Structure formats: structure tokens, C-alpha cells
Amino acid sequence: GENVEQHPSTLSVQEGDSAVIKCTYSDSASNYFPWYKQELGKRPQLIIDIRSNVGEKKDQRIAVTLNKTAKHFSLHITETQPEDSAVYFCAASIARFYFGTGTSLTVIP
């Protein structure tokens, strides 16, 4: 089955800096790649997604890039703010969802 790996597991950045989280997947048939943000004690919530026929997608300070050849996709957060502090999960979807193990992002004011 599909295997999704996510790095780094923890990430600290200064407020205003950029943060990048990377994921790799193993099954070239995966065709949908969402990113979720989970605040402490809350449910995961979708923040951005990308389909396999698109290379890049942007929504304000958040962007996702997909390299199908290399089978990896990344989340980019620019101008980070303290409220961006959370755990971020990537996932790959083929028939069902396969999640990475999460990245705990801390934005230092």
C-alpha cells in the first residue's frame, strides 16, 4: 500500500520567517494530496490541497508544490505568525487516505 513520510517532525521558526514541510509518497497512483492543521486539543482541519494534475497551488500565505516524478510534495508558509503554531499533517489519497506522522511547528514571537 501507500507509504507517506513527513519531515521534519518538529520545526521552530522566528515570526515572519518561512516554514517548509516536506512529504514523500510511494504509490504513483495517488492523485490527491491534502494538508491538515491541528491545533492542540482540536480536530484536524484542511488548509490546502492539490491534485495530481497541478504542480503548485497558493492561498494567501500558504502554498503547496507537487513533484509527481520525484513523488514528493511540500507545504510552504510565508510570513509566519504565532497562530500558525500547530501540528501539520500531509496525506496522499488513493481509494483511502494515508497520513504522514505530523510536523509540530512553533512560531517564536
Next chain:
Amino acid sequence: NAGVTQTPKFQVLKTGQSMTLQCAQDMNHNSMYWYRQDPGMGLRLIYYSASEGTTDKGEVPNGYNVSRLNKREFSLRLESAAPSQTSVYFCASTGTGRETQYFGPGTRLLVL
């Protein structure tokens, strides 16, 4: 439109006790899922139901059973709880395109 709801929010069980976690969605979604979340291990799929009347095992099905009662409801049962089942359980659903996945608020389960 409540989205995905779960009951109970918290539960403490003794080893060997049984319980059922309830999940319902009001978005007319076909697919529903049960995950468990443990520190450092992300979201692991227990069981899922691609449509009413079907269920399939995920990565960690041992010790659990599920029932897709109707299109709205998908329950998870622990027949004989074990301390290793202490976790946060999330139910989720997706629509026909199996894309955007919506999560419930979670159930925190402690097995003593």
C-alpha cells in the same frame, strides 16, 4: 449543518469493558472513516466504509469492530478494551469524489 459529530467526548474504561463510539454526519457523504491518534504516530486508519453497507479494514483493525448503520452513522466498538487502546479517536467523512475529508471533534478514551 453540524458536519461530523461524535459521542462521547471523553470516556474512561476498565480493562475488559466494552463500549461503542458513535459518529454521524449530515453532509450526505458516502465514505466514513475511523482513525486513532497517538503521540508521534499521526492518524492511523482503523476501519473505513466506502459506502453504505460496506466496511474495510485499515492499518490497525485488531480489537475493533464497526457498523455502518445507515448513510449517516458509522459506529466503532471495542469489545474488550485494553490499555493499548488508550487514544484519541476521530471519525471523518468524505463526499463522492473522496477528496476533502471532514473530521469530527474526537473522543478521548482512557483504558485503565
